Amino acid sequence: MTKSKLWTKDFISVSLSNFFLFLTFYILLVTLPIYALKEFHSSASQAGLMTTIFLLSAIISRPLSGQWLERVGNKKVMLTALIIFAGASIFYFFPKSITGFLVIRLLHGVGFGMATTAAGTIVADLIPTARRGEGMGYFVMSTNLAMVLGPFVGLLAIQQWGAKWLFTVTLVVAIGALLTGFSIKLPKKEQQSQPAAQPAFSARNLFEPSAVSISIVGGFLAIVYSALLSFVSVYATEIHLANVASLFFVVYAIFLLLARPFTGKWLDQYGANVIFYPCIILFAIGMFVLSKANGSFTFLLSAALIGIGWGTLFPTFQTVAIQDAEPKRRGLATATFLSIYDTGIALGSFLVGLVAAKMSYSSLYFLCTFYVLIGAALYYFFHHSKKRETSPKLKSQEQ
Known part of the structure; x- marks a missing residue:
């Protein structure tokens, strides 16, 4: 009996896209509070809001994106989310106040919440059922590697090269998530939109x-x-x-x-x-x-x-x-x-x-x-x- 294939091009692509998503997250997680304290002389609580706002917008967007995945299709939601995520990364160069940064973090969190939800759903469909535990383990490993590498890259960038280089690196990584997301090809049945047969925004649909x-x-x-x-x-x-x-x-x-x-x-x-x-x-x-x-x-x-x-x-x-x-x-x-x-x-x-x-x-x-x-x-x-x-x-x- 032949073993179901796990390491396909699409499995690798969605894992790489997930890696770049979380690499961006961890790069900014450790550096934005430092930037806020130094550049805007904000309080520690204001600096902490950089992470809180991001996570809250991601948490709120996930149930909605889970519903959209059923109605619109996995890849469409994934690509829309990655465009929002990469687009938000561009705006880090411009704000002159902590409020402006918090607005960007809100938008960035929405893209992150949608994209990570879509990536987790897509990879579950790509992994052979009999190897789902093994496959999900390797997929989540992309998050773990980003957790190790992200703080190192972020601190190196802001300490050695400054904020502009930090945001440049962040943008390049976010574009990497977008490009690898575009390369994913799902089976035809996964690309078709599903009919909106159920009432919108019911608890069971969230x-x-x-x-x-x-x-x-x-x-x-x-x-x-x-x-x-x-x-x-x-x-x-x-x-x-x-x-x-x-x-x-x-x-x-x-x-x-x-x-x-x-x-x-x-x-x-x-x-x-x-x-x-x-x-x-x-x-x-x-x-x-x-x-x-x-x-x-x-x-x-x-x-x-x-x-x-x-x-x-x-x-x-x-x-x-x-x-x-x-x-x-x-x-x-x-x-x-x-x-x-x-x-x-x-x-x-x-x-x-x-x-x-x-x-x-x-x-x-x-x-x-x-x-x-x-x-x-x-x-x-x-x-x-x-x-x-x-x-x-x-x-x-x-x-």
């Missing part, structure tokens, strides 16, 4: 009910991940490990990459439950080791454990969200998952900041250990206990 429970688990655990994104470098400085802080997400990505060929295949063969519980334990152990880190080895060991644990859990959740939905509602399932996940990230950045003001980062990450374990109970009650899991291979035979 969210996919079957994806909500697993998305809530993902959003719940994303709060811990936001604590890493926001404060792990500050924590490294606090424990006198600033010299290795930049290596945290590099090690995270390396071990994620090493685990990905195995975990994706196991997800396809044995289902999500077999993957979830070992990975949630590794995630919790990683947070515990991080909270007790007293040297470079333990600090980077925690990154390796979290890379295998959380780095595997995220694509697993997204795969389950898509797999549980009807094929024609995969767009809404993708939108539902990413909206709830991003809500967890945005909420986590705010809540973790409040908690961090009351205790040390070591204590914060120690508490995160138990929070992650609560996530295991949440998964059991929201997903495991409600259905007898069918392996993806059996599902592919039934379809």
Whole structure:
């Protein structure tokens, strides 16, 4: 029996487009607050709005774009979103006030939310059903690589070359997302618009009910991940490990990459439950080791454990969200998952900041250990206990 082909030109193209989208996001995530503080002498809260406004507009646009995917077609929505995204990148050169930048961030977030929703839906249709866990794992890896490379490129650009070069690099990367998006060719049935048979803007047309429970688990655990994104470098400085802080997400990505060929295949063969519980334990152990880190080895060991644990859990959740939905509602399932996940990230950045003001980062990450374990109970009650899991291979035979 021949193995279904995964690494097609179109799979590579949509993964590259997704990589460029998230590379743009992470380049600006770490640099725009610096730019706002230096150029406009804004307050820290105003600088933080650069990210908040972007994420809020992405979250709001996703349910709508999930509906448009059903009605207009995947590629049309994808290309429209990429044009908005690249177009917004041009405007960063012009604003003379923080308000102008916030308007651009609003527009940029809309393009980002639409494009990432469309990309997740398109890739789910391109991946052979029997290899969906493996394929989604590799697709999400493009996001992980952007997370590692983006801050490095962004900080290098703004510190060594200045803001104009930063925005030039951002624009070039956004155009890369557009060009690779244009190169995607979908099967003819995916290019046809679907009839607008259902009433617009009903709740069921904005969210996919079957994806909500697993998305809530993902959003719940994303709060811990936001604590890493926001404060792990500050924590490294606090424990006198600033010299290795930049290596945290590099090690995270390396071990994620090493685990990905195995975990994706196991997800396809044995289902999500077999993957979830070992990975949630590794995630919790990683947070515990991080909270007790007293040297470079333990600090980077925690990154390796979290890379295998959380780095595997995220694509697993997204795969389950898509797999549980009807094929024609995969767009809404993708939108539902990413909206709830991003809500967890945005909420986590705010809540973790409040908690961090009351205790040390070591204590914060120690508490995160138990929070992650609560996530295991949440998964059991929201997903495991409600259905007898069918392996993806059996599902592919039934379809």
